[in-house]
Amino acid sequence: IGEYAFVSEKVSKVIKTFMPGSLTILLKAKDNVPGYVTHETGIIGIRIPSNKEALSLLEVVGIPLLVPSANKAGEKPAYNDKEVKDIFIDELGYIISGKCESQVPSTIVDFSKDEPVLIREGAISFKEVLEVYHG
DSSP: OTTTBOOOHHHHHHHHHHOSSSEEEEEEBOTTSOHHHHTTSSEEEEEOOOOHHHHHHHHHHOSOOOOOOSSOTTSOOOOBHHHHHHHHTTSOSOOOOSBOSOSSOOEEEEOSSSSOEEEEOOSSOHHHHHHHHHO
16 A cells, blocks of 8 residues: 555554455555546545455456446445446446445545545444544
């Protein structure tokens, strides 16, 4: 993660505690991250999934993947590969077969500011994240 984003010591503790897992973190991107990845915001979202097939794919590819959530903005999430195919039709190069391990979305926390900001509460409570972050 430190190759692509600025990671403080406090954020590093959060990463070590909750990743891989249901946490997405937003961080300030380093200069080697293209603008199209951050939508020209300078902020990058990072998630390390706990799904074994996804982790195997990442290991084979050897670099981070730029992937969408399993839904389009404002629409309900997809919970299996058929629903993903129906939503994205031919927009994706690869879809992992199977179904979601959880019906609860990942927690999203913005660490790009002075203090963490909750974007979406999910499987991991924001309280837990803050306890680890603040020690």
